[in-house]
Each structure stands twice: as C-alpha cells, then as structure tokens.
Amino acid sequence: MLNKAAILDGLDLSSFMLAAAIEKARTILRDQSTIALSEEGQTQLARLLQSQPMPTVR
Numbered sequence: 733m734l735n736k737a738a739i740l741d742g743l744d745l746s747s748f749m750l751a752a753a754i755e756k757a758r759t760i761l762r763d764q765s766t767i768a769l770s771e772e773g774q775t776q777l778a779r780l781l782q783s784q785p786m787p788t789v790r
Contacts, residue, residue, distance in 0.1 A: 738748030769777060 734748065735745055738745045741748060743751065
C-alpha cells in the first residue's frame with residue numbers, strides 16, 4: 733500500500749515516508765507552539781496588555 737502510494741505520488745518509498753514524517757513533525761511542532769485562548773481568555777489578555785501596571789519599589 734505504501735509502495736503504491738509512493739509511486740502514485742512520483743516518489744520512491746524512502747522519500748515518500750520521509751515527506752510524511754516531516755509533515756507530521758511540522759504539525760506537532762506547530763500545535764505545541766500555538767496558544768489557544770477562549771474568548772474570555774482573549775479579552776482578559778487584551779485587558780492586561782492595555783493596562784499600565786504601577787511601578788514597584790524595586
């Protein structure tokens with residue numbers, strides 16, 4: 733099955749498998765580097781970014 737898919741994609745089996753592994757790695761890395769916030773979380777983050785905190789003693 734993998735061999736047939738590779739041939740149909742114009743690749744040898746090694747290149748086909750490597751391309752699939754690279755795509756999977758990209759997906760995992762993208763998913764792990766993305767922060768998903770709820771609508772409430774987005775609102776709270778925007779509020780925090782817009783507010784000016786008071787300076788501390790330090």
